[in-house]
Amino acid sequence: MATDRAIACDAEMLSAQLQAMRDRLFSPTSKKALRKFSSGEAARLIGVSDGYLRQLSIAGEGPQPETGAGGRRYYALDDINGLRRHLAEQNPTKARHYLPRRDAGRGEHMQVIAVTNFKGGSGKTTTSTHLAQHLALAGYRVLAIDLDPQASMSALFGYQPELDLDGNDTLYGAIRYDDERRPLVDVIRRTYFDGLDLVPGNLELQEFEHTTPQMLAARQTGGDSKAMFFARVQEALQTVAGDYDVVVMDCPPQLGFLTLSALCAATSVLVTVHPQMLDVASMSQFLFMTADLLSVVREAGGELNFDFMRYLITRYEPNDGPQTQIVGFLRSLFGDRVLTAPLVKSTAFSDAGLTKQTLYEVARESFSRATYDRAMESLTAVNDEIEGLMVKAWNRAG
Numbered sequence: 001m002a003t004d005r006a007i008a009c010d011a012e013m014l015s016a017q018l019q020a021m022r023d024r025l026f027s028p029t030s031k032k033a034l035r036k037f038s039s040g041e042a043a044r045l046i047g048v049s050d051g052y053l054r055q056l057s058i059a060g061e062g063p064q065p066e067t068g069a070g071g072r073r074y075y076a077l078d079d080i081n082g083l084r085r086h087l088a089e090q091n092p093t094k095a096r097h098y099l100p101r102r103d104a105g106r107g108e109h110m111q112v113i114a115v116t117n118f119k120g121g122s123g124k125t126t127t128s129t130h131l132a133q134h135l136a137l138a139g140y141r142v143l144a145i146d147l148d149p150q151a152s153m154s155a156l157f158g159y160q161p162e163l164d165l166d167g168n169d170t171l172y173g174a175i176r177y178d179d180e181r182r183p184l185v186d187v188i189r190r191t192y193f194d195g196l197d198l199v200p201g202n203l204e205l206q207e208f209e210h211t212t213p214q215m216l217a218a219r220q221t222g223g224d225s226k227a228m229f230f231a232r233v234q235e236a237l238q239t240v241a242g243d244y245d246v247v248v249m250d251c252p253p254q255l256g257f258l259t260l261s262a263l264c265a266a267t268s269v270l271v272t273v274h275p276q277m278l279d280v281a282s283m284s285q286f287l288f289m290t291a292d293l294l295s296v297v298r299e300a301g302g303e304l305n306f307d308f309m310r311y312l313i314t315r316y317e318p319n320d321g322p323q324t325q326i327v328g329f330l331r332s333l334f335g336d337r338v339l340t341a342p343l344v345k346s347t348a349f350s351d352a353g354l355t356k357q358t359l360y361e362v363a364r365e366s367f368s369r370a371t372y373d374r375a376m377e378s379l380t381a382v383n384d385e386i387e388g389l390m391v392k393a394w395n396r397a398g
């Protein structure tokens, strides 16, 4: 058999097997759903005491929880968001505490966070997906965008790109140069997280790398005046700015036109770094290339004003001497630009990933308590720190 046909056959077999696995995991509809949260978890998310939440439920105020064995109360994320709105209405002076959404009237802009590094396996998808979910759980209106043709973020949200998406279903559909371009709002999908929408990815995103050079060539011969490639992601995002507080973009592991356009749309950037010598060496290449390319974009009129740019240590093993040395080295070099909290390496992340889940989706009982708690503690510290930077960029106090 010709090699291309053999590969195509393998692709078909693999795709069919993956679909069968998904059907077994998430049958009968193959649709993912978000678990319910215990009253303790719900109270923490809303920022009230468990006792106060119980009082609300006894008084019949706001959305009511589901009651399980032994009178335990469970809340769906929509109930939690309903309670947030209810509490904000009842206590206007503390509305901000319950509903942290941005206030456009006070000039709070939609934040666009790009998670990037051209090293595969540096934790971009893990970081961006958990960050988007953290922010949705915290009550923000979030748009997650999968910019990687490999579509791992989409997979974590339950999509199997070659089956679930037609043509023009990714961000490419909203930034392409020809007349098949469609409004971004038509490409956005609701997810099973209340308040979290997704623009899924698939291989078609790669088209942008092929059509952009053609556009640039056409421009040189004087023909076309369509928006430059670096402005396209930003222009698409502008059309939905009224609907979201924050956009989280999972960038592909390459510095192509798509990544550059995403960086130009970004209001802040997270560079994920796995603290190993080879990764750090390749990161230095990445930084040189990024700086070079961005300066070309800036000279061509692209705007680059980040609220913050931070390095995030990922898959960190605190007991590993060499890793700790590299972290120390990065901190002494970049100071505050390295986030204080690292994301630790934990089987909780990789095991949850096996069933295409995040740590926010799996139940605590799925792991030993110590494993789950250690991973969750690290994840919460990282996401709280990023949320803090975001809120600071809105000039809010605290």
Ligand SMILES: Nc1ncnc2c1ncn2[C@@H]1O[C@H](COP(=O)(O)OP(=O)(O)O)[C@@H](O)[C@H]1O
Pocket: 119, 120, 121, 122, 123, 124, 125, 126, 127, 152, 253, 314, 315, 316, 343, 344, 345, 346, 347, 349, 350, 353
């Ligand atoms: N903190 C972590 N602990 C354990 N495994 C991790 C962690 N972060 C990522 N992984 C695993 O490492 C692999 C690569 O991570 P991923 O986030 O997909 O990186 P990237 O998007 O940069 O390629 C995945 O299989 C993921 O499950």
Ligand SMILES: [Mg+2]
Pocket: 124, 125, 126, 148, 152, 153
């Ligand atoms: Mg990835």
